[in-house]
Every structure is written in C-alpha cells, then in structure tokens.
Amino acid sequence: MRPSRSAIAALAGQGTRVLSYPWALLILGATVSTAANAVHAILSVQNGRGVVPPLVSALVASMPPVVLLLITHLSVVLVQRTAPAKPAKPIKATKPKPAAKERTASAPVEVETVPDTVDELIGQF
Template structure:
C-alpha cells in the first residue's frame, strides 16, 4: 500500500471543497447581477415592482435546474428535453440582459459594449452551475474500479469454464497390456469387456491397441 495515497485523498477533498466554494460564490454573483438586470427590465416592461422579481427567478432558475438535469441524465435519450430547456433559458437570459444594458446604459457607452458586458453574468451562471454539479458528483460515478488479480484470472461471465482433460493413468506394467492383447486375440473380447475385466476405461484399452508395438506383438502371437 502506498503511504502517500491517504494524503493525496485528503488533499483532493480539500481541493474539491475549495473549488465548490469558489464556484458557489461566482454563481451567486453572476445570478445576482443577472437577477437585478432582468428585474429592472421587467419593471420597465410594465410588470409591477412587487412581482418583477419573479421574472428573473424564472429565467435564470430554469438555467440552473436544466443544467443539473442535463448532468444527471448524461448519455440518456431523456436528456434531450433538459438540453432544450437549457438552451432556451440561456438564450432568453442573455438576450434580456443585453437589451437591458442597451436601454439602461449611458449615452456615451456604445450599445455593443454594454450588451457584451451584460451577457457575461448569464453565461458565467450557465458554465459555473455545470462545473459545480460535476465537482459535487461522487467520484465513484465517474471512475471504474480496477479489476483485482483474482478477477483477471477468473473465467468470463456467460462462458462455460473450460476444464482440462486429465488423462487416466495407464497401467505401466507390461503384463497387464499383454493380458489385454491375449484376451482380445485368443478370446475375442471387446474393448469394453477387457476394460471391465482390468478395471480401466475403454478408451485406455483402445489406446493400447492403437500402439504399433502392441499391435505388432498381437499379430505375431496370433500367427
């Protein structure tokens, strides 16, 4: 075991916690800038001041919720709908912030510059929300545990395990094989009868008679 592994684990947790805290602060700032701009645009558009706060909450809220849903439903067909909501919410938020900047900006500030500056908060909110969700996901979801040594040598699932065929030990005594030859040549016994008489497998008797030296000896005795 590597003694530095626990230290790296603790260091990684501290880094993730720091990154999450930073992303939350950035997301809060981006949400607040976008919220105030959209709320002011809602008031200028005729929505009552007591209700204007709900409009930016709906627009920017759908960005946050859709981003979380997209990450949670990654690589699934059902993620298409959250992606559509995310694109629509981001488009509405960026466009509304740009319009508010053009309407509320000073006369000496170019409209393109004002719109570009106002588009930063909703875009940052979109990116930082996605990053926060990824950082807070459990590490086990994105990592595949390595195979143990015993798993590497185990047979694959769904495939029958191949068993080695262990040959039956043959009697090494010459008289046993000669007796089998005499029983076959003189008595006309079959391989199965000889195997039962000698207590061996019929395939063993077959291998004995398949040997050239035994067949030759058998033929000589027959002659």
C-alpha cells in the same frame, strides 16, 4: 432555470438521451436571458443613462446567464469525473435456507422466498 440545473446535476452520467431535455431548457433559458439583458443594456445606454458604448454595455449585461450555463456544465463534468468508473454490482437476494430442525409430515410449512431480480419483485405487485 434552476429546475433544469438541478435535473442536469441529478442526471449526470445517464446518457445523452436522458440529458437532452434539461440541457435544451437550460440553453433556451440562457439564450433568452442573454438577449433580454443585452437589449435592456443597449436601450439604457441609448436613453442617455450611461456613458459606456452600447456594445460594451450589452456584452457585460450578457455575461451572467452565460456564466450560469458554464458553471452548470462544469458541475456536470466534475460529477462525472468523481463518479465511480463502473457501476456497482447489484446485490442478488439469496433464498433462505431451510431450518435445521426436522419437520413432521403432519403440517406442511410454507417458506417465503426472496425474489432473485427486481423484475420478479415488481411482478409480485
């Protein structure tokens, strides 16, 4: 479940569609872990290894995965609240200014420009 927790923390604030897959994995893993812990606790009590009622034993054994799920949710909420309200404005690349020297007409000089957008930059490759 750790990769799902890491993905959820890394993708916090990216929108519901992006986060649905890691959350689904985490919830499924926590559900399976909770059920397995509860069954193991009940079987242990029924086999005479404990004096605690089976229901209490199952509830106590089910808590670790549930708490893990709640801690992950709390981490995402805290990341979203501490993130800036607005995304930072993208920095636009500026075109270089021509040199101040006077050029002769004998040899043209090529000036490389910096792309204005990311799409233009990607388009060069």
